[in-house]
Amino acid sequence: MNKKTITDIDVQGKKVLVRVDFNVPLSSKDPNDDITVTDDTRIRAALPTLNYLLDHGAALILCSHLGRPKTAADLQFAMNPVAETLAVLLDRPVIKVDEVVGDKAAAAAADLRPGDVLLLENTRFEAGEKKNDPQLSEQLAAMADVYVDDAFGSAHRAHASTEGAARAMRAKGGPAVAGFLMGKELEALGTAVSNPPHPYVAIMGGAKISDKIKLIDNLLSKADKILIGGGMANTFLAAQGYNMGKSLVEKDAIPEAKSLLDSAASRLILPVDVVVAEEFAAGAASEVVDIDAITADQMALDVGPTTLRLFGQELEGAQLVIWNGPMGVFEFDKFATGTNQLALILADLVDDGAQVMIGGGDSAAAVRKADLTAQMTHVSTGGGASLELLEGKELPGIAVLDDA
Ligand code: ADP
Ligand code: MG
Numbered sequence: 198m199n200k201k202t203i204t205d206i207d208v209q210g211k212k213v214l215v216r217v218d219f220n221v222p223l224s225s226k227d228p229n230d231d232i233t234v235t236d237d238t239r240i241r242a243a244l245p246t247l248n249y250l251l252d253h254g255a256a257l258i259l260c261s262h263l264g265r266p267k268t269a270a271d272l273q274f275a276m277n278p279v280a281e282t283l284a285v286l287l288d289r290p291v292i293k294v295d296e297v298v299g300d301k302a303a304a305a306a307a308d309l310r311p312g313d314v315l316l317l318e319n320t321r322f323e324a325g326e327k328k329n330d331p332q333l334s335e336q337l338a339a340m341a342d343v344y345v346d347d348a349f350g351s352a353h354r355a356h357a358s359t360e361g362a363a364r365a366m367r368a369k370g371g372p373a374v375a376g377f378l379m380g381k382e383l384e385a386l387g388t389a390v391s392n393p394p395h396p397y398v399a400i401m402g403g404a405k406i407s408d409k410i411k412l413i414d415n416l417l418s419k420a421d422k423i424l425i426g427g428g429m430a431n432t433f434l435a436a437q438g439y440n441m442g443k444s445l446v447e448k449d450a451i452p453e454a455k456s457l458l459d460s461a462a463s464r465l466i467l468p469v470d471v472v473v474a475e476e477f478a479a480g481a482a483s484e485v486v487d488i489d490a491i492t493a494d495q496m497a498l499d500v501g502p503t504t505l506r507l508f509g510q511e512l513e514g515a516q517l518v519i520w521n522g523p524m525g526v527f528e529f530d531k532f533a534t535g536t537n538q539l540a541l542i543l544a545d546l547v548d549d550g551a552q553v554m555i556g557g558g559d560s561a562a563a564v565r566k567a568d569l570t571a572q573m574t575h576v577s578t579g580g581g582a583s584l585e586l587l588e589g590k591e592l593p594g595i596a597v598l599d600d601a
Contacts, residue, residue: 200383201374201599203246203345209254212309214341214366215376216358217243218348218578219261219279228272234282238565242578244286246347246376247314251287256309258341259283260297260317260358261348262326269322280316291316297323297358298336306340320358327356334361338369347376349383350558350579352594353586359594373598378578383595385575386586389554394516395421399587400508400539402427403522403559406447408581410454415588417461424466424508426500426524426535433458433467439488442473443496466511470501472525472532479529499525500535509542518543521556521584527563537567544572556583 219240224233234240250257266274280293292315294302305315320326325333334357338344344366346352351359363373375383389397399420401409406429413423425433428445435446436454458465469488473495474481485501500508512518520543524535540563543553553573555564557580564570577583586592 199601200380200595201372201601202380203249203374203376205601206343206372206374208250208343210311211255211342212258212306212340213250213255213343213345214258214260214337214362215246215250215345216348216351216362217247217259217261218350219243219259219276219283220263220350221279223264223273223278226273228275232273232278234278237282237286239578240279240282240286242378243347243376246345246378247287249377250345251312251314254311255343256311256313256315258306258309258315258317260320260337262321262351262358263319264321266319266321271322274319274321276316276319283314283316287314289314294318297326298333298340303336303340320356323357325357327354329355329357329361331357331361331365333357334365337362338365338371341366342371344371344373345376346373346594346598347378348594349379349577350582352379352579352592353582353590355593360597363594363597367597367599375595375598379595382577382579382583386554386577386583388552389517389519389587390589393419394552396515397517398422398424398512398515400424400426400518400520401429401522402524403557404428404445405522405580406432407450409522409584410450410457412584412588413457415590416584417457417464419587419589420519422464422466422511424511426468426504426508426539427522429522430468430500431497433465434488437467440491440493441497442491442493443475444491445496466507468500468504469507470503471497472499472501472535473497474532477526479531481531483531498529499532505535505538505542508539512542512546515546516551518546518551518553519556519587520553521560521580523559523563527559527566533563533566536563540564540567540569544569547572547574554583556580556587
């Protein structure tokens with residue numbers, strides 16, 4: 198993963214197309230509201246790259262996806278609130294155009310002088326983005342002299358503004374390099390891929406089960422053990438025949454969970470008790486039950502105390518830990534205990550010299566909420582991207598960048 202970064206190239210007087218990750222939470226889904234950015238962490242994370250480029254005489258053309266718009270008319274996902282927040286954080290004007298590519302975007306890009314910042318519209322307003330349409334990539338690259346990818350979280354998918362735009366920039370002879378955020382991710386996660394210290398324990402949780410269960414098989418070839426909690430555990434427990442009541446279980450993923458249990462049961466560690474409630478609510482009455490005692494009207498919303506002790510034992514002496522997916526519905530304080538306690542165990546491991554890497558948007562948010570971000574070795578901005586990298590896969594958005 199030896200890739201060129203922005204410090205390896207000259208950007209003085211150049212127009213630099215930067216693919217950032219400005220996929221931030223918004224205050225409203227109603228386009229008629231005054232929509233604002235409710236958490237600017239991802240925008241702040243891009244500032245070192247953006248300020249470096251501006252300080253070195255570049256003009257910036259920024260693009261990102263935001264949410265999951267269905268069409269270009271899905272104006273609740275327009276980039277305007279992002280432009281406002283970015284202008285405050287950069288302390289300079291941000292020009293916003295209401296298209297990704299086209300005459301208006303091209304004209305705005307052509308007018309840019311060093312120090313100017315242009316933000317394009319949500320890349321997913323273009324149907325060609327997810328299809329990696331080469332025409333869209335070429336139109337994006339045509340506006341700039343240099344391509345910079347700083348959106349690690351999108352690097353596992355070949356889209357027009359990621360892999361496609363980098364390829365198009367190279368085709369016209371311009372550099373395509375990594376930004377600081379991308380570089381930091383590659384450096385931190387790189388050790389875990391190329392030369393992982395052992396014991397190496399992976400922890401999986403959260404709710405995106407069908408996506409992530411596919412990764413467990415590969416991860417088993419690298420990690421010594423995998424601890425499974427959160428919504429992910431429910432599907433495995435259901436596969437073992439436990440009654441999960443109203444818990445989140447992904448039925449389609451049960452066969453996959455079964456075959457993983459058949460092949461690696463001794464290395465997959467599942468909860469032995471859970472915190473259950475009868476409704477999915479912040480104030481729901483709850484109790485701790487063993488996993489064979491969940492009734493039909495209950496749902497598992499967190500791992501239990503015995504499970505936490507078990508996980509703590511399994512983690513003793515670990516030299517490398519990767520964690521993706523919360524242990525419970527941490528958004529409700531009542532069901533955040535498992536996630537918070539696990540984060541504390543991991544912070545102690547770091548004190549003892551272990552490397553602990555966290556991946557996934559919600560996992561990162563949970564660690565931030567527990568005020569333990571600074572205690573971890575690395576908190577990745579990418580969920581799927583960090584997992585795929587840790588599995589040993591080549592990410593298309595990274596592979597395409599210029600080699601160092
Ligand atoms: P990440 O964003 O870190 O990749 P996911 O998106 O896969 O993680 O999962 C995070 C979500 O999983 C959180 O919103 C959390 O509430 C939910 N979750 C965790 N455990 C459970 C559970 N037992 N039942 C339902 N949802 C859960
Ligand atoms: Mg998530």
